[in-house]
Amino acid sequence: MDLPAFSRGILFWRNRCASSLRGMFFSESMSGTFYAVSTGPAGADFITLGAVRVLGRCPTIFYPVTGSGEGKHIAFDCVCEAVDVSGKECVGVRFSMSGDKARTDAEYGAFASRAAEYLEKGDVAFVSIGDVSIYSTAARIAKIVGQMGFRVEFVAGVPSFCAAACSCALDMAPGLGDEIRIIPGDACYRSGALGDVLSSPGTKIFMKSPRHLGEIVSEVVSRGLSGSAHLVQGAGGADERILTGDALAEAGADVFGNAYMSVLVVGV
Amino acid sequence: MDLPAFSRGILFWRNRCASSLRGMFFSESMSGTFYAVSTGPAGADFITLGAVRVLGRCPTIFYPVTGSGEGKHIAFDCVCEAVDVSGKECVGVRFSMSGDKARTDAEYGAFASRAAEYLEKGDVAFVSIGDVSIYSTAARIAKIVGQMGFRVEFVAGVPSFCAAACSCALDMAPGLGDEIRIIPGDACYRSGALGDVLSSPGTKIFMKSPRHLGEIVSEVVSRGLSGSAHLVQGAGGADERILTGDALAEAGADVFGNAYMSVLVVGV
Numbered sequence: 001m002d003l004p005a006f007s008r009g010i011l012f013w014r015n016r017c018a019s020s021l022r023g024m025f026f027s028e029s030m031s032g033t034f035y036a037v038s039t040g041p042a043g044a045d046f047i048t049l050g051a052v053r054v055l056g057r058c059p060t061i062f063y064p065v066t067g068s069g070e071g072k073h074i075a076f077d078c079v080c081e082a083v084d085v086s087g088k089e090c091v092g093v094r095f096s097m098s099g100d101k102a103r104t105d106a107e108y109g110a111f112a113s114r115a116a117e118y119l120e121k122g123d124v125a126f127v128s129i130g131d132v133s134i135y136s137t138a139a140r141i142a143k144i145v146g147q148m149g150f151r152v153e154f155v156a157g158v159p160s161f162c163a164a165a166c167s168c169a170l171d172m173a174p175g176l177g178d179e180i181r182i183i184p185g186d187a188c189y190r191s192g193a194l195g196d197v198l199s200s201p202g203t204k205i206f207m208k209s210p211r212h213l214g215e216i217v218s219e220v221v222s223r224g225l226s227g228s229a230h231l232v233q234g235a236g237g238a239d240e241r242i243l244t245g246d247a248l249a250e251a252g253a254d255v256f257g258n259a260y261m262s263v264l265v266v267g268v
Numbered sequence: 269m270d271l272p273a274f275s276r277g278i279l280f281w282r283n284r285c286a287s288s289l290r291g292m293f294f295s296e297s298m299s300g301t302f303y304a305v306s307t308g309p310a311g312a313d314f315i316t317l318g319a320v321r322v323l324g325r326c327p328t329i330f331y332p333v334t335g336s337g338e339g340k341h342i343a344f345d346c347v348c349e350a351v352d353v354s355g356k357e358c359v360g361v362r363f364s365m366s367g368d369k370a371r372t373d374a375e376y377g378a379f380a381s382r383a384a385e386y387l388e389k390g391d392v393a394f395v396s397i398g399d400v401s402i403y404s405t406a407a408r409i410a411k412i413v414g415q416m417g418f419r420v421e422f423v424a425g426v427p428s429f430c431a432a433a434c435s436c437a438l439d440m441a442p443g444l445g446d447e448i449r450i451i452p453g454d455a456c457y458r459s460g461a462l463g464d465v466l467s468s469p470g471t472k473i474f475m476k477s478p479r480h481l482g483e484i485v486s487e488v489v490s491r492g493l494s495g496s497a498h499l500v501q502g503a504g505g506a507d508e509r510i511l512t513g514d515a516l517a518e519a520g521a522d523v524f525g526n527a528y529m530s531v532l533v534v535g536v
Contacts, residue, residue, distance in 0.1 A: 038434075040316065040424075048426060049320070049350060050313030082317060099444075131426070133433035133440045134448065143439060154434035156308075156504070158316060158399070158424045165401035166306070166422035169410060172401045176367075176476055177455030180402065187445030208444055236424065 032123035036138035038157020042237030044081035058125040065092040075127040112144040131159040164232035164263040185209025206264040213259035300391035304406035306425020310505030312349035326393040333360040343395040380412040399427040432500035432531040453477025474532040481527035
């Protein structure tokens with residue numbers, strides 16, 4: 001169900017975005033809302049009071065389980081620290097996080113169908129680390145669920161790069177004219193644009209660099225930028241680690257072992 | 269007191285950033301920590317449990333008062349909704365928000381000296397809307413306070429552009445290779461780079477456009493981009509307003525009256 005005639009050109013008010021308008025065509029008593037809930041990067045300290053409130057009233061909480069190991073569900077760990085989940089149905093969902101779009105689309109579609117069964121009974125939360133509007137699985141699933149006709153709402157959170165910058169007490173835009181770029185590291189490296197990006201003005205935040213973080217750091221160092229660069233691993237978490245200056249320049253290959261959860265901030 | 273030999277090339281661990289290291293040379297019992305605390309964009313829903321915890325233990329809370337009117341202290345209103353401030357010393361600080369750097373530097377310096385008097389007695393929080401690492405007065409003051417030798421910590425929060433995107437249920441990076449640019453609107457417009465920026469790939473977030481938001485929106489519309497653009501005023505607040513599509517194209521001058529608190533997201 002899609003309502004382009006309704007969803008275009010309308011003066012929206014709070015919580016009256018396109019997906020909500022679609023949702024208004026369903027009886028509240030017959031179907032719930034799909035909440036894409038941001039938990040922040042790590043631990044209960046980053047979760048918002050709004051997220052706590054929404055999670056408190058959702059009878060079902062889905063959480064992503066990544067990687068092959070057990071216990072790797074950062075978002076759900078945040079939730080459990082902040083919300084009493086006893087009495088709720090909490091369901092881990094494994095996604096392959098494959099680079100193969102057809103495969104991930106199939107996984108997301110399958111999960112959306114599963115979520116729909118729960119939505120017929122009530123509200124559902126799908127939790128995601130960081131903020132759900134930025135590189136999140138939650139947003140991609142929410143789009144499918146919205147297209148299925150369910151009401152969708154996003155609950156904003158602290159993105160990992162803000163946690164990373166704050167851990168370093170960094171002012172990412174010291175001048176009111178300074179730009180901040182959030183750059184997918186692997187894609188930037190592969191495109192050959194890294195040099196141009198590093199020589200552009202403003203603060204550069206590299207995320208999503210599981211494969212090429214080492215090469216990106218090498219380029220930063222070779223350009224003499226390590227003094228204004230901070231590599232933050234596991235931003236905000238108990239095992240957070242920050243490298244800058246000479247330590248960043250001298251970082252060995254082992255530093256890049258958990259590159260997926262690393263944020264590299266190259267300041268102005 | 270500055271310790272470049274200590275603050276460069278060190279393998280930092282959580283909360284061991286340069287300013288914290290400086291702070292370690294002061295007796296904890298003799299001086300407090302300056303906490304730059306993010307409150308998110310509007311209302312208690314966006315404040316984090318970590319911010320609540322820090323604010324709860326700070327005997328002094330400074331909050332910025334902007335504009336000429338009474339009661340315009342969004343950050344402090346968030347705090348009061350989330351934290352019991354009775355028994356705390358809560359002090360409004362007026363900044364001119366002038367474009368004159370010499371004037372603002374003088375104001376920040378004067379405030380830092382005032383904050384130092386409180387820091388000799390205990391912890392101090394300076395609250396700021398959004399996230400303190402992005403275009404915040406808090407970060408600029410924290411730098412001065414850190415240079416004076418006090419321990420500084422940033423408490424991360426929800427930036428206004430995440431709240432804006434989430435209110436619209438926007439996926440700002442639907443592809444893992446998509447870049448997101450946070451652009452100071454007025455500076456971009458004045459530089460003549462707006463056209464190039466709008467034709468670049470990725471999502472563009474325009475902030476800090478108090479003077480030229482109307483011209484920026486006109487350029488977005490004339491390029492046929494209004495269908496993928498959302499103008500969010502007062503993101504996350506009770507009076508939030510969202511314009512997109514034809515409504516954005518037809519927006520009159522009155523829409524841009526509160527341009528300073530507006531975020532324009534032009535999606536991929």
